[in-house]
Amino acid sequence: MSAEKTTIRPLRIALFGFGTVGSSVARILTEMKPEGLELTHVFNRNVARKKVDWVGADVVWSENADEVLNSGADVIVELMGGLDPAGGWIERALASGKSVVTANKKLIAYRGLELEKLAAEKGGHIKYGAAVAGGIPVIPGLEQGLAGDKVDRIEGILNGTCNFILSEMEQGAPFEPTLKEAQARGYAEADPTEDVGGFDARAKLAILMRLAMRVHVNPDEIEPRPITAVTPIDFSYARDLGCTIRQISRAERVGGHIAASVGPTLVPLASPIAWSREMMNMVLVSGHYGGDVIFSGHGAGGTPTAVAVVSDLIALAHGSRRVEIPSEKAAIGTESEIAHYIRFRVKDRPGIVADIAGALAKEKINIHAIVQKPGYSGEDLPFVVTVEPCKSSALKRALDAIKKNNYLIDDPLDMQILSA
Amino acid sequence: MSAEKTTIRPLRIALFGFGTVGSSVARILTEMKPEGLELTHVFNRNVARKKVDWVGADVVWSENADEVLNSGADVIVELMGGLDPAGGWIERALASGKSVVTANKKLIAYRGLELEKLAAEKGGHIKYGAAVAGGIPVIPGLEQGLAGDKVDRIEGILNGTCNFILSEMEQGAPFEPTLKEAQARGYAEADPTEDVGGFDARAKLAILMRLAMRVHVNPDEIEPRPITAVTPIDFSYARDLGCTIRQISRAERVGGHIAASVGPTLVPLASPIAWSREMMNMVLVSGHYGGDVIFSGHGAGGTPTAVAVVSDLIALAHGSRRVEIPSEKAAIGTESEIAHYIRFRVKDRPGIVADIAGALAKEKINIHAIVQKPGYSGEDLPFVVTVEPCKSSALKRALDAIKKNNYLIDDPLDMQILSA
Numbered sequence: 001m002s003a004e005k006t007t008i009r010p011l012r013i014a015l016f017g018f019g020t021v022g023s024s025v026a027r028i029l030t031e032m033k034p035e036g037l038e039l040t041h042v043f044n045r046n047v048a049r050k051k052v053d054w055v056g057a058d059v060v061w062s063e064n065a066d067e068v069l070n071s072g073a074d075v076i077v078e079l080m081g082g083l084d085p086a087g088g089w090i091e092r093a094l095a096s097g098k099s100v101v102t103a104n105k106k107l108i109a110y111r112g113l114e115l116e117k118l119a120a121e122k123g124g125h126i127k128y129g130a131a132v133a134g135g136i137p138v139i140p141g142l143e144q145g146l147a148g149d150k151v152d153r154i155e156g157i158l159n160g161t162c163n164f165i166l167s168e169m170e171q172g173a174p175f176e177p178t179l180k181e182a183q184a185r186g187y188a189e190a191d192p193t194e195d196v197g198g199f200d201a202r203a204k205l206a207i208l209m210r211l212a213m214r215v216h217v218n219p220d221e222i223e224p225r226p227i228t229a230v231t232p233i234d235f236s237y238a239r240d241l242g243c244t245i246r247q248i249s250r251a252e253r254v255g256g257h258i259a260a261s262v263g264p265t266l267v268p269l270a271s272p273i274a275w276s277r278e279m280m281n282m283v284l285v286s287g288h289y290g291g292d293v294i295f296s297g298h299g300a301g302g303t304p305t306a307v308a309v310v311s312d313l314i315a316l317a318h319g320s321r322r323v324e325i326p327s328e329k330a331a332i333g334t335e336s337e338i339a340h341y342i343r344f345r346v347k348d349r350p351g352i353v354a355d356i357a358g359a360l361a362k363e364k365i366n367i368h369a370i371v372q373k374p375g376y377s378g379e380d381l382p383f384v385v386t387v388e389p390c391k392s393s394a395l396k397r398a399l400d401a402i403k404k405n406n407y408l409i410d411d412p413l414d415m416q417i418l419s420a
Numbered sequence: 421m422s423a424e425k426t427t428i429r430p431l432r433i434a435l436f437g438f439g440t441v442g443s444s445v446a447r448i449l450t451e452m453k454p455e456g457l458e459l460t461h462v463f464n465r466n467v468a469r470k471k472v473d474w475v476g477a478d479v480v481w482s483e484n485a486d487e488v489l490n491s492g493a494d495v496i497v498e499l500m501g502g503l504d505p506a507g508g509w510i511e512r513a514l515a516s517g518k519s520v521v522t523a524n525k526k527l528i529a530y531r532g533l534e535l536e537k538l539a540a541e542k543g544g545h546i547k548y549g550a551a552v553a554g555g556i557p558v559i560p561g562l563e564q565g566l567a568g569d570k571v572d573r574i575e576g577i578l579n580g581t582c583n584f585i586l587s588e589m590e591q592g593a594p595f596e597p598t599l600k601e602a603q604a605r606g607y608a609e610a611d612p613t614e615d616v617g618g619f620d621a622r623a624k625l626a627i628l629m630r631l632a633m634r635v636h637v638n639p640d641e642i643e644p645r646p647i648t649a650v651t652p653i654d655f656s657y658a659r660d661l662g663c664t665i666r667q668i669s670r671a672e673r674v675g676g677h678i679a680a681s682v683g684p685t686l687v688p689l690a691s692p693i694a695w696s697r698e699m700m701n702m703v704l705v706s707g708h709y710g711g712d713v714i715f716s717g718h719g720a721g722g723t724p725t726a727v728a729v730v731s732d733l734i735a736l737a738h739g740s741r742r743v744e745i746p747s748e749k750a751a752i753g754t755e756s757e758i759a760h761y762i763r764f765r766v767k768d769r770p771g772i773v774a775d776i777a778g779a780l781a782k783e784k785i786n787i788h789a790i791v792q793k794p795g796y797s798g799e800d801l802p803f804v805v806t807v808e809p810c811k812s813s814a815l816k817r818a819l820d821a822i823k824k825n826n827y828l829i830d831d832p833l834d835m836q837i838l839s840a
Contacts, residue, residue: 024709028568028569028709032568032570034567034568035746129564129565134710135569135707135709135710135711135713136565136713137557137560137561137562137564137565137566137713138565139565140557140560140561140563140564140565141557141560141561141565141715142557143560143564143735143740144549144557144560144563144564144731144735144740145549145556145557145558145559145560145561145728145731146557146727146731147454147730147731147734147735148448148452148454148726148727148728148729148730148731148732148733148734149448149555149727149730149731150452272695272716275692275695287555287727289444289448289555289723289724289726289727290554290555290717290718290723290724290727290728291555291717291718291723291724292717292718293555293556293557293715293716293717293718294714294715294716294717295561295713295714295715296692296713296714296716297710297711297712297713297714298710298711298712298713303709303710303711304709304710304711306568306709307566307568307569307707307709307710308565308568308710309568310567310568310569311564311565311566311567311568311569312568313568314567314568314743314745315563315564315567315743318741318742318743318744319741320563320564320740320741320742320743321738321739321740321741322738322740323734323735323738323740324738325734326455
């Protein structure tokens with residue numbers, strides 16, 4: 001023992017949800033037996049089909065949430081996800097002075113501050129280390145190790161499903177079959193909109209913005225762009241530009257305002273962010289004093305997420321408290337000035353490039369390069385224009401003008417390009 | 421504000437040491453003004469030459485350690501380094517119920533447990549997030565975010581000076597001028613033995629072993645190998661083997677025993693560890709449940725280290741406590757079975773390879789490859805033998821036998837090869 005114990009009796013733990021993560025939490029508690037923690041309740045709908053014989057015989061299995069919320073459990077571990085009914089249960093647990101550990105990024109992104117306030121008023125705690133980047137200790141790292149810095153920028157791969165799909169596509173696989181494979185492996189939901197549409201990532205980005213940049217934003221203000229429009233052709237052009245494509249969540253301070261974006265993005269192969277493969281997550285935090293810090297690892301999956309949950313429980317049992325960093329309410333008040341990649345698909349005819357160049361010039365956007373690879377038919381010709389750093393809104397106006405022309409086969413695909 | 425404050429009056433902070441890190445701590449406290457922290461004392465030898473006008477006018481500058489230890493300061497921030505007199509001051513501060521924040525890896529590696537116990541007895545706290553990997557929150561990440569895992573292996577680049585020298589050598593620079601450049605830039609001490617000899621890294625490894633693997637070892641049991649024997653020829657051979665060379669600190673569980681090593685090591689270019697350039701540090705923690713987690717960033721330098729110190733102070737002010745993870749006393753009880761690279765320099769004559777192969781066979785070590793690049797004189801011929809995983813001690817016996825032959829120009833250089 002390195003110090004005296006800070007708890008007298010073990011914390012009694014009630015698991016809400018016994019799916020992949022919940023059963024992994026039970027598994028770790030059963031196998032590792034961390035001192036000061038005792039699993040006492042498991043709540044799940046139709047709980048009978050969930051029962052396992054390897055947890056303690058004293059554990060109460062229940063499908064009655066009220067019963068468990070009114071029990072002697074000290075900590076509710078919420079692993080159901082979503083705003084309702086999880087939010088109501090957490091609120092009731094905190095209101096009765098219990099503590100809560102949750103992996104619910106959506107709830108924390110939209111209602112985190114309010115729930116923290118409730119916990120503080122009632123003498124409990126709410127911890128959510130598992131809500132962002134699962135098994136990678138980004139949240140504890142920000143709260144406990146980077147609170148002494150002023151974070152100017154966050155860039156990250158926050159959604160394992162998108163990273164799996166895009167890193168498979170990098171190897172030549174097309175989108176639809178890769179999504180199906182991700183679903184078959186249990187990496188993606190039957191309805192993949194939350195993941196591929198960027199909604200999951202923007203909730204996580206909003207949480208990181210509060211903890212790292214100390215701004216409290218409404219996640220709905222971050223407009224995510226889906227990865228569904230990315231094609232193998234884009235990977236081919238990206239490679240020619242020394243890049244790959246990843247779903248990047250990004251926030252930065254620009255002249256006193258806050259910019260944030262989520263979407264498929266060109267990442268230079270020389271950037272550490274391009275290292276991320278398969279289901280890996282990665283977060284780069286750029287501090288005014290400490291420079292760039294990178295966290296990487298398995299962001300999703302039952303056991304990595306369970307490690308974050310159990311670590312939060314151990315911290316609670318040892319009397320460690322969240323470092324509550326004051327945050328200011330802020331609006332997404334600006335856009336990053338960043339280079340862009342625009343891929344057009346056209347029915348070829350003379351004058352297209354002149355037309356596109358004219359529309360960009362009208363918005364004072366400078367072309368950096370025009371790349372057209374050989375081997376495509378003039379009936380469906382993909383080519384790429386890269387532009388120097390500009391605002392997305394200016395580029396959108398130029399693209400809206402270009403879209404009025406009948407040479408376009410479909411909407412141009414616009415992606416930001418990270419600097420190396 | 422996201423929660424009620426847990427402190428009534430600010431913590432009064434006394435800085436012991438106003439060098440690069442100490443002045444950076446004062447700079448961050450002055451510029452960021454984190455709530456709950458007040459710099460009240462600065463202790464330094466010959467303090468007059470250290471005085472700056474940008475800290476508060478109320479700060480007491482002193483060259484009398486007793487005076488500051490007996491003052492009303494709540495927290496001593498120790499940035500002098502070394503076992504003495506820093507250890508005595510810290511002991512006195514803790515004994516009087518004060519808390520301590522320190523970046524002193526040597527002291528924590530050798531006396532950390534004892535000082536933590538003293539702090540717990542007297543109601544204070546000792547925090548040392550800056551002791552390993554400076555501005556990268558590895559220690560908070562392990563304590564707060566990975567306590568729920570069972571860590572089987574740690575691999576890391578823990579010494580920025582060695583990483584700077586070796587990554588410059590990778591670009592073609594020879595050792596001695598690079599060391600001189602590191603000294604000129606303030607990266608290396610006038611006596612570089614602590615860094616290049618591996619003593620600094622082994623102290624940090626011992627700290628990580630306690631927090632991650634929960635074993636308490638005597639750092640002296642880890643025998644470091646210096647990087648001084650690495651030559652440009654080795655980088656050339658390493659490249660042919662798809663590797664680069666880094667100073668790697670490594671510990672793992674092998675069949676219930678603990679293995680640990682520090683020294684120059686071949687790192688496959690495909691491994692994330694090869695990404696580390698210049699003064700960067702990197703730590704890979706491999707967990708039974710969560711898989712590999714990587715932390716990377718600026719491990720040294722005034723401001724990154726100061727971020728870790730200020731973060732520890734903010735955590736103290738917010739009532740956050742270290743998660744005290746029980747550790748067991750352990751001896752370095754075994755060696756890793758790992759592939760090795762051995763570079764010979766010989767005066768060429770027939771039969772050398774047969775002789776070396778025979779000595780290795782006698783120790784049951786299998787040769788994996790023999791590589792001899794063209795273009796070297798037979799009077800001083802470098803060539804490389806790689807061997808399949810074996811224990812260093814067996815290889816040492818074989819090399820001792822080989823050394824008895826008069827064809828060797830100098831001692832063979834033996835380096836471990838990390839698996840990809």
